Amino acid sequence: MVIENLQAFIQDELATLWGVHSQIQELSGNLAAIHAVLQDAEEKQIRERVVKLWLQKLSDAAHVLDDILDECSIESNRLQSDQCLTRLDPVTIMFRRDIGKRMKEMVDRFRQIDEERRRFELRGRVPERQQEDEAWRQTCSGITKHNIYGREQDTENIVEFLSRSADSSNDFSVYPIVGMGGLGKTTLVRWVYNDNKVIEHFDLRIWVCVSTEFNTMRILESIVESTSGHNPNLSTLEALKNKVQEILLGKRYLLVLDDVWSTDKWEDLKSVLLCGGGTKGAAVLVTTRVESVASVMGTCPAHHLSPLFEDDNWLLFKYHAFGSDKVEHTELVAIGKKIVKKCGGSPLASKALGSLLRNKKEEIQWVNVLESKF
Ligand SMILES: Nc1ncnc2c1ncn2[C@@H]1O[C@H](COP(=O)(O)OP(=O)(O)OP(=O)(O)O)[C@@H](O)[C@H]1O
Ligand SMILES: [Mg+2]
Structure with a gap:
């Protein structure tokens, strides 16, 4: 916010008016360098007390700087609206001198903060971060012995739902599991997926990590790849649709769509999954942080995951x-x-x-x- 205010300050020529143009330029440079590592610093502050103290120092300085910018614009407005005042007015001259001095102090303060930044070896924002995040967000169905505490009731309810719904005449049930990030949706669904009753009940189980982009082609590809072990190398939606339906037709299948964020293309995917009504009791488990995703996709009320006891x-x-x-x-x-x-x-x-x-x-x-x- 302060960076934006500094830029506006230059654009409105207030920096020139108050004779602090060079200080503002230097401050903008320092703040931009600091801003680039802010995300990393915020993550590191939990572990490193010095980083936490540094962030506090930065935050205090940013507030003082913002106050000075505010004072300058109030004073400029006063100068503009009061015809009797000129830049040579003694009060204005005093103000100008005072601001000059305080700005110089701010420059020194931020220069020091910026120098300290270099000591912490903080990482700048990397453009590939999004891609890294995407890869990092990938999940799979595997479980290890020690990785679940509690959630017995949730597991039981979902397993029961799956056995019931896939038995009923309703051929296609979608059960959303909703909760904020890190609450354990994926972990819970992994346990359900590997539950003996579930394994016995379904002919086919498929796990797809959807993540931020709901890409129908990629989801269909994943379905083929995880069931056949091969990348289908098909370039059109039509060909992929045929391949997926070949796999699903006549089967009682369980599909997990983990980490869904949007439903723009859900109808397209759903029409493929329905196989023209040719499935034998299919169930889809969806995990999402987003309530509206759950209400659009679900064929029943969502399972709201509670905080862990x-x-x-x-x-x-x-x-x-x-x-x-x-x-x-x-x-x-x-x-x-x-x-x-x-x-x-x-x-x-x-x-x-x-x-x-x-x-x-x-x-x-x-x-x-x-x-x-x-
Ligand atoms: N009941 C549990 N017992 C043990 N570990 C758990 C439990 N629930 C979650 N975890 C651990 O907490 C972390 C976050 O869980 P998980 O990835 O399942 O959350 P999520 O709700 O799917 O989050 P997101 O919305 O980011 O996908 C994981 O490392 C997981 O191993
Ligand atoms: Mg998850």
Whole structure:
């Protein structure tokens, strides 16, 4: 916001009016460099106290700078509206001198903040980040022995729904699971997918990670690839549709569409999945953060995932923080429980913080995490 205000300040020629053009130029340069690493700094502040203090210093300085910019524009408005005042008016001259001095102090302050930035080796924003995110967001159906705590009731309800719906005359049921990021939707669905009853019930199970872009061609390709093990190398939607229907026709299948963000192309995909009515009780499980996605896609009310019970979230945290180390330090356990309370039932938060504190045996390191604004 301050960067934008600085630019407006230059454009409105206020910088020239108040004789602080060169200072504003330098401030803009420093702030742009700082802005580029802000995301990384915000992520690092949880672990590194110095980065947290630096961000605080930056935030304080940005507020002071913004106040100065405000004062300048108020004074300029006064100057414009009051015909009797001129730039040579003593009050205006004093103001100009005062602003010049304060701006110089701001330049020094931001110069120092920018120099400190270099010491932290913060990463700039990389254009490939989106692509990296896409790859990072990919999920698959596999599970390991230790990775679920709680969620017994949810698993039971969903398994029951799947057995019931795929048996009924309704040939195509879509069951959305909704909840905020990191609440454990994908994890839960993975367990359902690998549940023995589910494995027995369906002829075919398919897992597709949809992610931010709902790309029908890519989803159909994934269906073919995961069932046949080969990339179909088909370039048209029509050919892919035929191939997918060949696979699904006459089958009782379970399709997981994990991490759906939009429904623009859902009708197209749905028409392929229906196989002209030729399926034998198909069920689709959808995970999404977006309520409207659930209501558009669902053939029944969505399953709203609740926060993880605190006891289960504690077990998750404990597993990651202490690992197989059987000796749990009483003081750390007490702080850890407070950290888990602050996680508000988010398994992602509890797992991330637990892993962060693994091998950290100093109480102060735990207290720092507890007191950080995660
Ligand atoms: N019940 C659980 N027991 C153990 N770990 C869990 C549990 N639920 C979630 N996790 C862990 O928390 C993290 C986030 O879970 P998950 O990816 O399932 O969330 P999500 O709701 O699908 O998030 P997103 O909306 O970002 O896709 C994962 O690392 C997962 O292993
Ligand atoms: Mg997920």
